[in-house]
Each structure stands twice: as structure tokens, then as C-alpha cells.
Amino acid sequence: MSRVLETRAGAYARMSGWTLAALALGIAALVLLAGYWPTVQSLVWVWDHDGTYQYAFLIPPLSLWVAFSLRHEVRANPPVPSFCGLLAVAGLVLLWYVGQLLDINLVQHFALVALIPALVLACWGWRALWVLAFPLGYLVVFAVPWGDGLVGPLQDITAHFAVRALELTGTPVLMNGREIVTPAAVWMVADACSGVKFFIACCALGCLYAYLMYQRWRKRLVFVALAAVVPIIANGLRVYFTILIGDTWGLEYATGLDHMIFGWQFFGTVLVALLLGGWFFRDPLVAREQPAANDDKPAAARMLVWPVVVALLIAGPAWAAGLASPAPVQAVYLVAPTVTVWDGPQTTASDWQPAFNGAAGQVEAAYRRPGGTEVVELFHAVYTGKPRSGHTLITYGNRPYDPARAQVLSSASQSIKLADGRSLDVEELRLSGAEGSRLVWYWYCVDRRCTRSPMVTKLLQARSVLGGDDTQSSVWALSVPVGYGGIDQARADLRALALALPASGAEPTSGHREHAPSGSSP
Numbered sequence: 001m002s003r004v005l006e007t008r009a010g011a012y013a014r015m016s017g018w019t020l021a022a023l024a025l026g027i028a029a030l031v032l033l034a035g036y037w038p039t040v041q042s043l044v045w046v047w048d049h050d051g052t053y054q055y056a057f058l059i060p061p062l063s064l065w066v067a068f069s070l071r072h073e074v075r076a077n078p079p080v081p082s083f084c085g086l087l088a089v090a091g092l093v094l095l096w097y098v099g100q101l102l103d104i105n106l107v108q109h110f111a112l113v114a115l116i117p118a119l120v121l122a123c124w125g126w127r128a129l130w131v132l133a134f135p136l137g138y139l140v141v142f143a144v145p146w147g148d149g150l151v152g153p154l155q156d157i158t159a160h161f162a163v164r165a166l167e168l169t170g171t172p173v174l175m176n177g178r179e180i181v182t183p184a185a186v187w188m189v190a191d192a193c194s195g196v197k198f199f200i201a202c203c204a205l206g207c208l209y210a211y212l213m214y215q216r217w218r219k220r221l222v223f224v225a226l227a228a229v230v231p232i233i234a235n236g237l238r239v240y241f242t243i244l245i246g247d248t249w250g251l252e253y254a255t256g257l258d259h260m261i262f263g264w265q266f267f268g269t270v271l272v273a274l275l276l277g278g279w280f281f282r283d284p285l286v287a288r289e290q291p292a293a294n295d296d297k298p299a300a301a302r303m304l305v306w307p308v309v310v311a312l313l314i315a316g317p318a319w320a321a322g323l324a325s326p327a328p329v330q331a332v333y334l335v336a337p338t339v340t341v342w343d344g345p346q347t348t349a350s351d352w353q354p355a356f357n358g359a360a361g362q363v364e365a366a367y368r369r370p371g372g373t374e375v376v377e378l379f380h381a382v383y384t385g386k387p388r389s390g391h392t393l394i395t396y397g398n399r400p401y402d403p404a405r406a407q408v409l410s411s412a413s414q415s416i417k418l419a420d421g422r423s424l425d426v427e428e429l430r431l432s433g434a435e436g437s438r439l440v441w442y443w444y445c446v447d448r449r450c451t452r453s454p455m456v457t458k459l460l461q462a463r464s465v466l467g468g469d470d471t472q473s474s475v476w477a478l479s480v481p482v483g484y485g486g487i488d489q490a491r492a493d494l495r496a497l498a499l500a501l502p503a504s505g506a507e508p509t510s511g512h513r514e515h516a517p518s519g520s521s522p
Helices: 002-014 017-035 037-049 051-069 071-075 083-102 105-124 126-131 133-143 147-168 196-213 217-249 256-279 305-321 454-466 486-500
Strands: 174-176 179-181 186-188 332-334 343-346 361-368 375-384 406-417 423-433 436-446 449-451 472-481 513-515
Touching (some): 017 037, 051 071, 051 147, 071 126, 083 105, 083 454, 105 133, 126 133, 186 217, 217 256, 332 375, 406 436, 436 486, 449 454
Antiparallel strands (some): 174 179, 361 375, 423 436
């Protein structure tokens, strides 16, 4: 037995500091991969199923390649495990746990990816983190699917750019939100026309290109800025040329397969031109010296960071596994409110179809003001308990319209007053569908607090869940066609119905629900 212990002690004594540090980081990485495997699967699923992020499959191998090329610089200094890295790991594990608790995929994905540089800091120290700053930052910025919020702003920029270009070249044009009206047709700058795919992919490639081709930070920043601006301008030109081709030679040349081929050829040409332009200003390649490796072992006290890091990584999934299974979703039967002075509630008959999946209950109703010409519709959906998979108010796919039936022309914020005197900011969407233009106002409520912001809604839910409260969340939406009275009349109709709703209209279900009998299915 003593000989075995002596052999192990001798083997440990012969291992260099960097061998021990690499072994510690490798074990931590394996624990991260195994313990957070469902999150890894979720992240890869988003890359695979959302065309915007398919480029992300290249980000981990590219980051690893750049990091491997810096291995000599990393080993030039001894590993110094960092207690700050330990705090970073603890904070990110907690953040992942909160994302798991509230079923927020983006938070879980960010925490998972950000744990990688945190592990480098904890296991190897600040100097190693500084040397590997680019590949680790590149991984965090471009492996996390964060670009959905860019779609709307990019649509607006593209629409305004194309309209201005058409005006400058003498094409008669009118702009209606994201609709562009020309003599040949009505063109819609849809989500797919926002250029977000090309924008994010070009930014990712531009950052890598700038790092590899330039040594001076000024050149790098200029090229990265160009990589962000050029795809926006290019997408505006693509839409402009598409409309110009359709108006000049016919719609058959500007739609269908020709439209797709032209788009890819145009983007490819722009990307090649950008890279070639940057090539002429590249800095001379400088052969990097390979400094001698410093294999000193860290102090024994600092090496205690390594097992603590592994314990923290295990703690996150262990806490999540220890959560009590959420109670089955109990069906909530909602009754549409009776509104004073308005005729209704009546059955809805329009093509306006909000999509909020997994709700415990929902109701749709239509109202008509006496003497009025337009029908105002109401939609209300309720979610009970803490958010969980399949029963989450704010999640991908839940929205106050069906994208297969309508497209967003514009969005804005409106302030309304409720029956109890409270003011509330609501989100306004102007939609274009088969039945014409439609105006939608909607807002979210968590218990008695209401907001138009999905982020604030998530924070309110987090506060309730972490406080142990039995939270209840809901969405309210009002909709009316934009008729002959125009947008101002449509807003007046929505404002009048919002003001006439009972005070509980800003409180999820008070006075308007009946629980399903015990034992009934959700």
C-alpha cells in the first residue's frame, strides 16, 4: 500500500503545473458538458432549426483553433487559479438555475457558454484569460442566439432605405409602415427580408477577419464597423433592386426562385468585395516568438479552487433536479366581461388569431359600440404557477398575431387609461393581412402589475417565483380593423373599449374565471 501511495506521489510530483491545470480544466469541461447536457441540446437545436443561427456551428471550432494557436503565449506564465473565477462560476451557475427555474432559454444558453471563460479564469488565472480574450469573447458573443430582437429594427431600416432609393431614381412609391407601394405591386419587407442572417454572419466573419489580418486596434475596429454597416446597406440595396426589377421587367423576375438566386448572389458579391477591400490594408504578418513554458505549480491553497469549481458545476443541475415537479396545469375557464354601453360579448369572426400556446385558459370575444361601424375584438389568456416548458407566457412562438396570416407594418407604444384611473403603456402593432390593415394593442400582467415589456414581465415572474408566491400571468390584447376612419379612429375605438373594461381588465382573471372541477384534464 505504501508503495502505491509513493508511486502516486511521485507521479504527481513529476506533473508540471500546466499539466495539472489542463487536467483540471478538462475535468471541469466534461462536468459542464455532462451536467448541462439538456441545455447543450437546446442550444444546438436552435442553431439547427433557426436559419439565422446556422453559422454558429462554426463558432466553437473557430474559437478552439484560435485558442490553440495561442497555446505558447498561455504557457509563458504559470497557471494561477483565481478566486474571482470561482465567484464568476458561482454567479453563472446561479444565473443558469434562475433561467431553468423560469424556463428562459436565452438565459440558460448565455450562462452555459459564459461558463467556459469563467472556467478558464478559475482554473488558469487572469493572464491566461487575457491571452485567450478574443477566442473566448468570440465564442460568447456569437454562439449565443441573441439576434431575434434585431429583426424589427432591421426591417424598418431596410424599408426606409429602399423607399428613399426609389424616390431618388424617380420611381413613384408610397410607404405604409413596412409595406412599399409601387405602380407594379405592393411589396412587404417581411421578417425574412430584414437581412438579420447576413448581418450576424457578416459581423461574426468580420470580427475573425479583423483579428487575423490586422495588428493595430484602430484598423480592427474600423473593419468590424464596416462589417456591421455594409450588410445593412447591402440588404437595403437588395430590396431596392428587387422592387426596381419587378417594376421594370415584371414581377416574375423579382419573385420566386429568381428572387432567392439574386439575393444569394448579391450577398456573396458584397461579402467578397468586403474581404478583398480589407485584404489590401492588411498588416504584415509577424512571426510570433514561442516563449519558453513556465511550468511552475500554483500554490496549494490556490489549487483548492479546482475541486470547488467542479462542485459548483455539479450543484446547478443538482439544485434543478431537486425542484419539486410543478403541479399539472389546471384548466381555467374564462368568461368574457360584459362592457357597459358596448354590444357584446359576441363571437369573433375575423382572421385575427393570437397564438399563446399552453395557456391554462383563454377567451376571445367581439364588441360593437352602438352606432359604430367596426367590431373591436378582445383576447385574454392566463398562465398559472411558475413558468415551465410548454406553459410559459413569454416564449418563442407566443405572439398577439399569427405570422402565417399577417405581417407587422409598424410598432409603437401607446398610453391608455383604465376604468380604475390607472394609466398603462401598451404595445401597438399595425398588421397587414388578407382582410386589410388591423391595429392591435396588447399588454402583459403578472398578478396585479401590468406592462408592455416582455423583459419586465419576466422580471416580475422571477420576483414572484423566487419569493415563493403562487404567481399568475396573463396577456390582454385588443384589435380593430383600420377602416375608413383611418388609424386615428381605430385608436379611438381601442381606447374607448380599454377604458370601458371592468377594473379587472388590468388584473389577470379577477372576477372572470371558473376553475375546472377537480380531476378534469388541463
